[in-house]
Amino acid sequence: MSLSQNPTTRLLTLLNVSATKAGSKRKWTDEFPAEKLNKRKTARFADSSEADSAPAVVEVVIETPEEPMDTDEPEAEADGEDAYESHFGPTPSLLSESSRAAVDRRAWAASRKTYGKLGSVVELVPEGSQAGPSSESAILERLRTPFKKRQAKQPRDQTELQDDLLSAISSNRDAYLPSTSWEHKKPLREAISLHAINHVTKKRRRVLKNNERLAHAAKADSSASPPEDVQDQGFTRPSVLILLPFRSSALDWFTALTSHTPAPALQVENQSRFLAEYGLSPGMVDKLATAEPGVYPRDHVETFKGNVDDNFRVGVKLTRKSVKMFSEFYGCDIIMASPLGLRRSIEKEKSADYLSSIEVLVVDQLEALTMQNWEHVKFVLSHLNKLPKDSHNADFSRIKPWYLDGHAEYLRQSILLSTLETPETRSLFNTTLKNVAGKMRVEKRWTPVQVPEGIDQNLTHFDCSNPKDEADKRFNYFTTQLLPLVLKSAVQSSNTAVFIPSSFDFIRVQNYFKKYSGVSFAVLSEYSTNQEISRARQAFFTGKKAFILISERFHFYKRYKIRGIRNLIFYGPPEHPQFYTELLSCPFLDEGVEAADVTCRVLYSKYDWFRLERIAGTEGALELIKAA
Template structure:
């Protein structure tokens, strides 16, 4: 199915990328290589026709520049694996130019040997992300022919550009001196491939969005090929509609789905959502003994547990883990949410009070102005229209600032009183964003609470000291950022209360943090997830199973 979508040149957002699913790389590499070779063969054939019969509209077979494929990956190791996949796909006996230089630049560096010895201590996804050369600043051009691959080709002579977002951003920032180089990369892209998008989210997703927004724009400097050979769609400014976008990720977030706004492929788009680790009636990333209060499980023996957690209830040796799961939703002030399809709207203010108001029936055929609200009810997946006129300020109610402020207010009202009373022991607060961490730090400081913070910029020695203090019980509250846990993946000892300030980007992090506890006593465990309705509801549903919207 996936192969058919790709070869049909449809856009694909594939959110089931896993370390075990290496065939995905082989699939898009073969597609990119086939596209490049077919295009080169067509250009060569039309060159002969032009020499014999002269210029004709039937010979329009090019964009503004030669580069037709752009592949964005996060690290040099990921780029090295892609290039080696191209080597495997080429016919036997093919020549490779500058291969020794490539292995020197993209292979293991002298300081990376010790890191490779630690392979096996981290989860498989971490090893895939950070094994090998994890440098994230690179760009390289590749030129293909029937039996040769040229590495480090000039951008104007390249069929494929393999780069990191940071590598392209360096050229964009230096646009005055290298404006032509930028055009060689972005002007005529027919195939855009973004692999390991989940890691790009942790680097700088804004750079990816900026690069994609610049693709297929008409050049401002006349350094392109003959206008007689350029396709009319590029001359008319419709290059985006003929560009295929392939995105491969292990997670699905609203930032990834927002990228679909830059995809205008007339062939259409396919979205393949992620799969949960526990595929029961309601798929979830948490086992049943976490979601079902009082369910008994066997004592931990070091063996990996299978998906059928309920079967372990009948075993002799069992432990009753008293686990409570709390889901706290909040809405943004001024948000309008549709409660049902029976003509009622709910206007939720900051205090979560509900004021129902009747809405007259609206026919689908009625013409709507640009200021009328169109909302998708996620619980029924049906389009509901309402004649609610919005002011310009209503359009920004889901902006990052408003959501952040509403999240902080919900934390103060629903969670902070528990921290003041001190009834929750060993509190681990997982914060998705560094700016939210700073806001929480100020709030906890004003309450004179005993806590410490670890973020991605904390020195390893200081982070180790904080984790030791928390594990020994000398610090009651520990705050960590998502990017710290992503880049370090260090075990946190001793937490009994888990507070997720927002749904984690990686749902399986919830189970990892819970499994890192080191206690066999029958004690109370609590987990609280704070989320914004409705934009984060589907993420929470992926973690905990189906919930009421």
């Protein structure tokens, strides 16, 4: 039953299921709250940098000043039927029973097109629906004008890339960019930040306009009923969530967000505290940022420079003239957090109500998040857009009907950014994103990676017809076919490195080497201490250990150059294609090594498509899969 059919019944139903705190008494009326908008409130909340220990509680005075409606923009732009109103308004036309049913059964109509600098794009819309229009004009003039001035000072290709992305996401459909280059990270981040601030600004405008309408109606005739078409809010205030792997990433997004806020009246509250907690501590030197070019790989420097703590969460409140960092979650507009930080917060408070009204989700650096703990990402996303446990003083007469109906996940816009694609990220795109406005995925054709000339690369296929059996089939082939063949060779049974992408496979292979291999080996994992790493490298280089097992996460975080390698076995193609090149270059760190002295074996199945494509190239991977 829709709200328009029987609003009284729908509202009472929601009031009955919205759990107010035990022991509290709350009187619900149809009248608009008479509380003054400029009333000062004192709130106590935990420091956002808290760990699992007892939080340090700070007292903050939160002001909610009465913000006048903006007067520097055309009325038509503020109130017209733009992309925001048509998608996030009270009655979005795309949200129908048929569109929701198509999304639930994953019935998407696909088409391909070339989208400017974004390249080849796969567009998906629910069957029976049409893709929404794309238009940069959805950005408010007061935000777009200064952005255009900054664009004039940057390279033209970056400007075109930003414009193409804004045109695509202004229709509020989902966007998945799985092959973002490091050169494009900053311009894409700035464009998405502009889109997020534009969303928050339009939402605030609508709320303030309806506040004025209600105030005028109350003054004109106190006995008359207030306007009914004022549904402009969610259950809670936060509407944008930005998931990031490290504090340094949050610092980059903070810079992008504040670059769009209007000056010179802009004030950034708690900026010094934010820079202190999310930057490096005083006296610390970032060896990655200060190293000469070429000492460390580009992707390693970009990922790990700065503060790489992965446990954080911070609320950002936006007003016309200020940005307030460390705002309490239920009083902020944007939440920047790591999946680990949010999970700890949710589990500690036993509530994720502040995620109930997220309308724009941004997940950046997915390639780093997959190397952390993907379960944290899945945990956070599973708590988005759920009916809250508490009312949080919500005015239910102002809540949009589709929130009350539990349909928010069908309108949430998700923007996913990564330098590469994995089965986990593709699954996230395919199964978790349910936007009835549709979604788009950027495609890329890969070329083969460059390796030292002359190395014989032996790519070995093993049969597997069911992805659930893939791990067992791979382990069985490695232990019964590939490893015995290597151990029979006098040359390949020493100075051999085994690179293992999956952490679960790494533990399994390590246990096998302990019990059954009968050979000496060293271990390099993400859990190895500096002393353990030093001993393992030395033992392998001097020949005391014949094998060395290397996990991909170890190489991702440490990026050591391993000397003494003559034979390389890839238990599976590495997730990051540059790792393949780097490891094949390690033998040549030693003097007198020729390409003919190096052997390389890669074990793969058809389910390694993404990783195989990045190593062998799109065409080469197709040939390998077909020939298997």
